[in-house]
Amino acid sequence: DAKTTQPNSMESNEEEPVHLPCNHSTISGTDYIHWYRQLPSQGPEYVIHGLTSNVNNRMASLAIAEDRKSSTLILHRATLRDAAVYYCILRSSIQGAQKLVFGQGTRLTINP
Amino acid sequence: EAGVAQSPRYKIIEKRQSVAFWCNPISGHATLYWYQQILGQGPKLLIQFQNNGVVDDSQLPKDRFSAERLKGVDSTLKIQPAKLEDSAVYLCASRPDRGRTGELFFGEGSRLTVL
Numbered sequence: 001d002a003k004t005t006q007p008n009s010m011e012s013n014e015e016e017p018v019h020l021p022c023n024h025s026t027i028s029g030t031d032y033i034h035w036y037r038q039l040p041s042q043g044p045e046y047v048i049h050g051l052t053s054n055v056n057n058r059m060a061s062l063a064i065a066e067d068r069k070s071s072t073l074i075l076h077r078a079t080l081r082d083a084a085v086y087y088c089i090l091r092s093s094i095q096g097a098q099k100l101v102f103g104q105g106t107r108l109t110i111n112p
Numbered sequence: 113e114a115g116v117a118q119s120p121r122y123k124i125i126e127k128r129q130s131v132a133f134w135c136n137p138i139s140g141h142a143t144l145y146w147y148q149q150i151l152g153q154g155p156k157l158l159i160q161f162q163n164n165g166v167v168d169d170s171q172l173p174k175d176r177f178s179a180e181r182l183k184g185v186d187s188t189l190k191i192q193p194a195k196l197e198d199s200a201v202y203l204c205a206s207r208p209d210r211g212r213t214g215e216l217f218f219g220e221g222s223r224l225t226v227l
Contacts, residue, residue: 036216043116043203043218044155087154099168100216102147102154 004088009107012078020073020106022088027068032091034100035062035073037084044087044102047073083110114138116219118204124225130192133222137186137206143167145216146179146189147203155203161187191224199226 005023012018024033032051036044048055048062050071055062061074075082087105117136125131137144142163147155158177160168163184172179176195181187191198201221208215 041220043205043221044216045218046215049215085154099157099160100145101157105154 004090004103006086006088006103006106008104009109011109011111013111014080015077018075018078018082018108018110020075020086020088020108021070022072023070024088024090025069027090033062033064033068033071034089034091035060036087036089036100036102037082038087038105039081039084047086049091078108078110080110080112083108116204116206116217118202118219118222120222121220122223122225124227125194126227127196128193130190131194131224132191133189133202133204133224135187135189135204135219137204138208138217140208141206141217142184142209143207144181144187145205145207146187147205149201149203149221151200158189194224194226196226199224 003026032049034049035047037047038044048057048060050062050064052064054064063072063074085105085107087102089100089102092099116138119134123131144161146158148158149155156171158172159179161181164181176193177191179187179189189202201223203218203221205216205218
């Protein structure tokens with residue numbers, strides 16, 4: 001499975017933008033980049049995903065490098081509720097079924 | 113839309129005892145996953161079902177763990193006998209086959225403590 005590398009932790013202030021980096025130098029041409037986050041005592045929740053182009057949704061933006069070897073999840077205006085562990089995952093498709101392999105993730109702390 | 117339901121939320125057992133966890137995925141979701149999450153680590157995939165067939169169980173410790181998904185709907189994960197290192201949160205997730213490609217919906221998990 002292709003691997004991702006993320007910082008163990010990051011800290012930001014409320015109402016400021018947050019840029020969460022992810023390196024995936026061994027990504028293959030058909031791997032999608034997914035981001036999930038996990039709030040305390042909850043299961044992970046989907047944030048966003050992309051293949052080559054930058055993506056935006058109501059939760060966040062995903063900026064993908066031109067060579068696809070790195071990406072950045074952008075929270076435009078962090079709130080205290082965004083404090084969570086953020087996982088960057090490459091989705092591999094094996095025999096037509098989708099598989100998500102989680103790494104350690106980045107623990108994001110938001111200061112009031 | 114009702115989410116993925118899991119039970120029990122918490123379970124405490126002694127080593128060598130057995131335990132079973134139940135998952136009811138979102139209605140119509142054909143793919144179901146069981147993940148194990150040890151404290152401080154990311155979730156680790158144990159088994160993946162497509163309808164009632166196993167797609168991937170390469171990470172499932174088959175000497176003590178078993179899982180089934182009868183009729184392609186709800187699923188149970190069993191551990192027998194439990195070891196101390198099985199203490200973890202067991203997460204169930206499901207995925208629709210069409211639309212919102214790749215998005216998994218997770219339950220809140222079942223927290224197991226083995227003493």
